[in-house]
Amino acid sequence: MLICSIFTGKISIMARRPDNDLPKAKITAHSLHRALHLFQYSRGHQWKFYVGLLFLLLTSATALAFPKLIGTLVDCAKEKNLDEANTLALYLAGILLLQAVFSFFRLSLFVNFTENTLANIRLALYENLIRLPMTFFSQKRVGELNSRLSADISQIGDTLTTTIAEFLRQFVLIVGGIIFLAVISAKLTLVMLSIVPVVAVAAVIFGRFIRKYSRKTQDMIAESQVIAEETLQGITNVKAFANEWYEIGRYSGKIREIVKIAIKGGQYRGYFASFIILCLFGSIVAVVWYGVTLAIAGNITVGSLISFVLYSIFVGASFGGIAELYAQIQKAIGATERVFELMEETPEAISTKSSGQISKISGDVTFKNVAFSYPSRAEVQVLKNVNFYAGSGQKVAIVGPSGVGKSTIASLLLRFYDINDGKILIDGKNIYDYDLEQLRGNMSIVPQDVILFGGTIRENIAYGKPDATEAEIRQAAKQANALQFIDGFPEQFETVVGERGIKLSGGQRQRIAIARALLKNPSILILDEATSSLDSESEKLVQQALEVLMEGRTSIIIAHRLSTIRNADQILVLDKGEIVEQGTHQELVEIENGLYRNLSSLQFSDF
Structure with missing residues (x-):
């Protein structure tokens, strides 16, 4: 029993x-x-x-x-x-x-x-x-x-x-x-x-x-x-x-x-x-x-x-x-x-192992009649007939109201999505003719909401170049205005940043991301509203670091704060998926009833 x-x-x-x-x-x-x-x-x-x-x-x-x-x-x-x-x-x-x-x-x-x-x-x-x-x-x-x-x-x-x-x-x-x-x-x-x-x-x-x-x-x-x-x-x-x-x-x-x-x-x-x-x-x-x-x-x-x-x-x-x-x-x-x-999902054509040295590109970017809709909502056309040219080393800013497709342009440049119509050329070559590793290996993005990995500061900076030397990591941190606060931590570069970088402030996370991008040494840089969520002091330090980062690189700057792009070589004003105005800051503010002029008048006291 x-x-x-x-x-x-x-x-x-x-x-x-x-x-x-x-x-x-x-x-x-x-x-x-x-x-x-x-x-x-x-x-x-x-x-x-x-x-x-x-x-x-x-x-x-x-x-x-x-x-x-x-x-x-x-x-x-x-x-x-x-x-x-x-x-x-x-x-x-x-x-x-x-x-x-x-x-x-x-x-x-x-x-x-x-x-x-x-x-x-x-x-x-x-x-x-x-x-x-x-x-x-x-x-x-x-x-x-x-x-x-x-x-x-x-x-x-x-x-x-x-x-x-x-x-x-x-x-x-x-x-x-x-x-x-x-x-x-x-x-x-x-x-x-x-x-x-x-x-x-x-x-x-x-x-x-x-x-x-x-x-x-x-x-x-x-x-x-x-x-x-x-x-x-x-x-x-x-x-x-x-x-x-x-x-x-x-x-x-x-x-x-x-x-x-x-x-x-x-x-x-x-x-x-x-x-x-x-x-x-x-x-x-x-x-x-x-x-x-x-x-x-x-x-x-x-x-x-x-x-x-x-x-x-x-x-x-x-x-x-x-x-x-x-x-x-x-x-x-x-x-x-x-x-x-x-x-069984079809992956992108990316190797699971590093293929070694990535050949550098100059960084000329051309959008020709680009149209795009997200696959999840194909009925909504996000971009319509977008045309612009960014020469190697130029700073091109993209501005406009929220939801008009500014960040979508960055996603298309990184080939996160395939365009529906038109062409995107880099150095005169169709973006789809590049190997994905070579294409993305020549680009870096500094987003608004930086997500760091839960390891150390050293590991997060070295993510841009895993085989970087100690001197290269330290130099990148210095150029990004990050060395001072890193050295202030008891464990310095071995400081654990916590999940998603929660132990660091917003400005500190941004500067770590800039150091990571500097270490990668990209030909094309994408800044997606990189300073919009920072306080004035942090914004100043980050902006200084960004100036160093943009030097000699083709920079695509997506911005809400127009004060950060006044010196851009070219400003594209996007509205309802189309480029409605294009020129320098001075040229655009002189357009009577222009969208950029209206945006400027809301942010600058001198309009």
Whole structure:
């Protein structure tokens, strides 16, 4: 009965365990064939999986021998055969030892195979992700992609490590157990098969229903926590509007809903406990009772009856467990399909390894009748018939109201997106005739919202040139007006900047980004509103650093603050996706009722 308790305890735990949220996939010949592609990533480790399967079969075989020997050992008491009992006890000890050895090698081999395979899958998925075009990332959420890298691959790992092996083991135990049961007593086997497996499967289905109810309760609790979090974060507004009574009412209503659902869930758990006691134990009692009647009639021995009960428990537990394992395999197949969906996305033609020295370009930029719409909203034309020329070393500024396509021009220059019409030429050569590594290797961008990586200052500056020397990194920091504040930190260049550079101020992050761009030494520089979010002191330091950075380079400056572009060689005024004015600052402010003149009058006091 101890094993019965273990079995029922297992089902009870399954009923309480929160189900993960990964969707399931139907198991078909196509989905199985697709899932088998995972083995392509094992790269010489397949033999570990197959040897692990051999140890799995040996473990199952020794497990099936155990109840038979236990029954024979019990019969030795009736026959008073001590020598045979001692021999059987030694056999049982040997079987336990063999099971321990087989289980060790099975688990070790499966884990070794799985971890090597998962490492290759993770690397292949990440390599493909990092090379996908911006059109892909503009339509996907980062959280979803992280889920593919973490939750989906973890589900695949769990399945390769334990679920498949456990499913096969349970299947062997079911088939082997039924065969042994039939050998012991065909009549008793029919009784057992008509009761125990049906009850076990019913217990699993009941358990799943309770898990869903428990998850609903947890979701309601999470909603109440959201209310509390929002209220406490916005406590100033709550107090200002004297709405304490309203927030208390909101929270109180949600709490009452939780109580109602939790009580109903408790009732279902009570039903489940009653079901286990009455049906599961009742079915075992029925089988034992019928076995006892057969033993009294002399059809089977007491030892055979004990063996039969143990085999019945094996079969019942396996029936109960295999349904859950099948569900896990469905989730793993769904996870595999989602992972392969990403792997099958067409990447950009970029090598995963540095190709070495990148040939320099002069930096002449020409836009000829360029038209563009974002793939996600093709009906909206962002740029229409855009024409301009930026000579090598010139500073060309792009200004205009928000949302007119200024940053889009920078994205097209970097080939984040493909244009719909027209041409973009660099040094007279079509931008699509350049290798992407050469093209982007000759460009640098300093955005408005600089995102640094969570490493050290040194690592973030060296990102522009990974093989840079200490002297080059220090010189770039000095030119970017960053050396003073870096040397002021106790750890200087080894200072960890934190996630997204959160430990640094906005101006400090901008200067690190400028140092990174200086180290890369680009031919074409893109400044996307690089000073618009800074205070006056930081803006002055950053602007000085930008002047150094722009020297001798073709600079495309996207700006809201017109004070930063008064000395630009050419200013393009963009409105509704078209260049409506073009010239120097002085030329543009002289245009009567011109857009640039109107923008200038809002920002400068001398208009």
